[in-house]
Amino acid sequence: MIFQRLGVFPNTDSRRVHPTLNPKGRLQADTVPPSWKPFVQLSRINMPSGAFLTFWPCAWGLLASAYRAEIPLLTTLYQLPAFFVGSVVLRSIACSWNYVCDKDFDVQVKRTEHRPLAAGRVSVKATLIFTIVQAATFVAIPVYPLFKRIMYWPQVWLRCYSTFLGKLLVTSFFYVDKQSVLKSLISWTIYYDTIYATIDVKDDLRIGLKSTAVLFGSWIRPILRLLCIGFIALLIATGILNEQSFGYYGISVLPTTLLLFWEIMTWDQSNPQSAFIRFDQNGRYVGIIVACGLAIDYVLKLQT
Template structure:
């Protein structure tokens, strides 16, 4: 049983939390904005646990979808299904169990958020299969990862205002940035086996497209700050994020897999400094003394 749990841990990337972190940051942005700096801690805990469960479920269904592909890609050749440590049926069972656990958490929230959760599940389930049919699977991933934004607003305010949708679009664009960087790592292997991605779609314009996406995302975050009347502390967080975006451009400029993967991982700090700016804004404005 211990050995089997270790294999399931490898399946859900328990030792690689970067996916959970990238999913968590937009949720935290939304929770603090929707809660005006004082979100219900019960809701925060539910979303934190939910991001872990849904990211883990996403890994399980992703490996099931890629069970005939992973063995042909250097970076993924050691995944549990590719090596036979976990069967495809077991991966589906893990996906179902984790999805039900996440749904159980959502049931603790209002009924409107429960309704929105079905969209999240649908997006998480179809994303892994999109790379066979479209060069924009990263867009579907972004829609799935960013769906925590409207859910957070609905959970706290029973409403999804226009600013929430601006934040949702910004989070989708951000996912396009980091998942394109991630796809650049596997581009040569993907071209050989016929897997589609934005890295392949953008081709020689990949770096320019990532730059344009980064600028668009940061521009939307500035607009949100203006509409929410946020203070200098928030913009300092955005300034730090801008510097990290520049650093990512430096990392990917030669299109070397190691540099592209490092740029992908750096997005954790990108999301973190934006949240730090939000947190500082509310800590100061809610406690001016």
């Protein structure tokens, strides 16, 4: 594949192992004092893909709104770091709280049995205090882990929650069509999170946890294709409604389309590392590709 030859995307048999897939449970947190390691692992700061997946939709909304309303560039540049910090904190709170809620399940799942709380490297009390301290700097503690007990679609809550927070922060200039943005983000979130959930699907079935990977079953690949098509179609619809220029379609939409369908075609459903790589690519590449097109459109519009 040309992307692999250029070194842009890794091979599905890459030797880079996701820390939680490492059977020995060694996390890449060796640069901090030993007493800090469990808390770095609780927050997953050393695994930034999730924080990027939280941040990029906020950045997209901000850039699209700034483009439509011709917000001064300096104002937008002030807002983006605030969104990033908020995304990191939100994701850290969600991860810590998730460990508390899922500790009894984590010990039964191969991928998660080495998490700090499940492995006994930190107590529930210490984790709760750590979570509350983080939450004190933000507005709420997400209830995402609890939704896995009652519904197959926990990602919908996750995306609605973050979209609501993003809208709340930029209410004064949130001019883009909210329905198309929300639907596109829900489609994208279910897509990449379903691929990630296949890592644990056997354990989830055994212990009775719900996920879209469990729900879709043997239909998972065609449904993921439909989600990709829906996401791309809604990106196009959002661009039309927001009156984006050709830069958005050429820089954001087209490369994203090629990347997502390449992911589906090359995904090895039987290989957990293949699933993680595709999850990681969405955090690292899809977000920045869409943001680049929006940013270029925005800057060019300000110059005209």
